Amino acid sequence: MTNIEIETLQITKTYDTETVVNNLSLNIPSGSIYGFLGPNGAGKTTTMRMLVGLIKPDDGIIRYRGKELQKHKKAILKNIGCFIDTPSYYPHLTGYENLKYIQKVINLPISEVDRVLDVVNLTFAKNKKVKEYSLGMRQRLGLAFSLLNDPDIIILDEPTNGLDPEGIHEIRNLLINLSKYEKKTIIVSSHNLAEIESMATHIGMINQGNMIYEGTLRDLYEKTSNEYTLIVNEPEKVKEILNSHSITYRENLNDIVMQTNPEAAAELNKIFANHGIKVFELTQSKKTLEDVFLSLTGKGSESV
Numbered sequence: 001m002t003n004i005e006i007e008t009l010q011i012t013k014t015y016d017t018e019t020v021v022n023n024l025s026l027n028i029p030s031g032s033i034y035g036f037l038g039p040n041g042a043g044k045t046t047t048m049r050m051l052v053g054l055i056k057p058d059d060g061i062i063r064y065r066g067k068e069l070q071k072h073k074k075a076i077l078k079n080i081g082c083f084i085d086t087p088s089y090y091p092h093l094t095g096y097e098n099l100k101y102i103q104k105v106i107n108l109p110i111s112e113v114d115r116v117l118d119v120v121n122l123t124f125a126k127n128k129k130v131k132e133y134s135l136g137m138r139q140r141l142g143l144a145f146s147l148l149n150d151p152d153i154i155i156l157d158e159p160t161n162g163l164d165p166e167g168i169h170e171i172r173n174l175l176i177n178l179s180k181y182e183k184k185t186i187i188v189s190s191h192n193l194a195e196i197e198s199m200a201t202h203i204g205m206i207n208q209g210n211m212i213y214e215g216t217l218r219d220l221y222e223k224t225s226n227e228y229t230l231i232v233n234e235p236e237k238v239k240e241i242l243n244s245h246s247i248t249y250r251e252n253l254n255d256i257v258m259q260t261n262p263e264a265a266a267e268l269n270k271i272f273a274n275h276g277i278k279v280f281e282l283t284q285s286k287k288t289l290e291d292v293f294l295s296l297t298g299k300g301s302e303s304v
């Protein structure tokens with residue numbers, strides 16, 4: 001059985017008359033990279049703020065390994081590193097000095113500073129003033145902040161926001177390594193499915209404060225993807241087989257796109273092989289967050 005690290009039970013937050021998080025129940029497994037997805041304004045930041053005790057839910061309960069956040073706040077927060085609002089750095093100080101200052105204030109070992117700078121690949125710039133850092137370097141410094149207390153849980157709100165593909169790639173690899181080698185549980189929000197899909201093990205998808213989907217990425221695609229692209233040496237034979245199995249398909253110049261489910265696609269692959277057909281490619285179509293929203297809700301999400 002999977003251990004649940006963090007669970008929320010029907011948490012709700014209302015500002016004035018607007019309910020921005022609505023009866024939201026999350027189950028975040030230990031050791032997972034949990035991609036927290038939703039369009040702008042969906043309620044991701046508000047939820048994350050509640051997870052780290054910055055604001056209180058109006059209703060509902062948050063538990064860490066079965067312990068209620070409100071009752072064990074100090075002990076629980078000690079074990080969380082977060083990057084929710086961009087930390088306010090001292091721009092005229094170096095990256096090293098900024099982290100050292102934090103460690104002094106909270107009375108933790110200064111030796112940790114070098115360790116976290118190394119983890120986020122900033123050792124080379126440790127003596128450079130933060131005002132001279134690029135956006136990607138600042139984001140990594142933010143990640144370093146969240147690692148200072150060597151927490152088991154890391155909560156990051158849009159850590160790749162505004163980064164170029166290289167910066168995104170770097171943050172993604174860092175998070176994968178933290179999960180793989182240090183067994184951290186990582187919650188990372190984004191409004192971009194493509195950014196999350198290559199690292200997340202689990203997904204929580206919300207819209208207007210409501211849960212739309214929670215589960216593994218694999219299950220999400222099984223639920224929402226039904227198009228498979230086929231490249232074969234004998235398309236005519238393939239079409240005959242698809243017709244005889246009543247599979248809907250369309251033919252493009254170089255490939256055939258069939259509509260089916262993962263089980264049936266695997267079966268068809270076997271049938272093609274039994275007929276001596278060479279399958280050069282059989283791939284499930286990539287979906288964007290918008291496609292997934294469409295599949296799951298039956299409507300688009302204008303702001304995705």
Ligand SMILES: Nc1ncnc2c1ncn2[C@@H]1O[C@H](COP(=O)(O)OP(=O)(O)OP(=O)(O)O)[C@@H](O)[C@H]1O
Pocket residue numbers: 015020038039040041042043044045046047191
């Ligand atoms: N302190 C606040 N007071 C009033 N309304 C707020 C407050 N904080 C957030 N909201 C509103 O709550 C809604 C959800 O905001 P939130 O920042 O949680 O969404 P988000 O999913 O993180 O969006 P984004 O991807 O744009 O950061 C928005 O309509 C926002 O305007």
